[in-house]
Amino acid sequence: MMGNALLVDDARFDHHAPLGHHPERPERLTAARAGLQGASATFQRIAPRPATDEELARVHDPRFVASLAKLRGESGYLDPDTYVSAESVDVARLAAGSLVAMVDALLDGPTQRGIALLRPPGHHARPARAMGFCLLNNIAIAAAHARARGLGRVAIVDWDVHHGNGTQEMFWREPGVLYVSTHQFPFYPGTGDVEEVGEGPGKGYTVNVPLIAGGGDDVYAGAFERIVLPVVEAYAPELVLVSAGFDAAARDPLAQMQVSSGAFGWMARGLARIADATAKGRMALVLEGGYDLVALEGGVRAAVDGMVAGKADEMVQPALDDEGVERAARVAQKAWAGVG
């Protein structure tokens, strides 16, 4: 079965480029685009446009946005991991704004699915600081836009191997955005333990599933079947956004998880079923990390097949003895008992 999906992609995203060697490089999008080529979907392009100050200000400090603007034309490092090149600031605004345009298109219909091949990535970007290869938090800007358009419940599922500390921070006290993350732990950036559940009205709407290094498809199957899918389903989101990193793949050079490319297919398919049930089918995959080009290509193809065509390998038998999954299940159950 072929299905339709909206696509955000632009040649200008390649203009964010490191001076020397860096894992977050333009070749990543070449690999992701190759993944789309073999996928069971036809794509309809969203016209790219930069994010407005108002859209950014929903999650970022305007003083931070102004300080980024001063870096236009400059190149160098903002921290040991995070670089800017001459066009990076404009590219980051273009990436974020184009994802906002995709959210508008999903809300206005009729196409229900989308994939955004964005660079630079976003989920480590904090309200007032660039971090971890990320300048602006694309998915958070998009979720905040969906809320501003009137949606009551937006789910962000973050299967990137790193914890999305920036996204968590932005919606820490916000029940209108559910943030659920699976990630290697302990690992960069250090956050994402099970006890981090949000605060105030947001308590229970941050759900972290820290996973011990070395876990493979069976551990992710356990995490998805026992926590991620039941929690997202109970939340009944009106839009499902995925921080789709592909760095949990076995081949990835930056992390130590052992996930197969096919696993991203059943992760996406499980979430798409929930989107069909509660969100009028509205779901988007938003590229975050993924630094092995072969794994990235295969992961993108599998995830699009799972999301758009419902096509995926069977989920493997879940492992029931991963300590991170067990602890997260206990905490999530407790937090959600109080949420109701």
Ligand SMILES: [Zn+2]
């Ligand atoms: Zn990552």
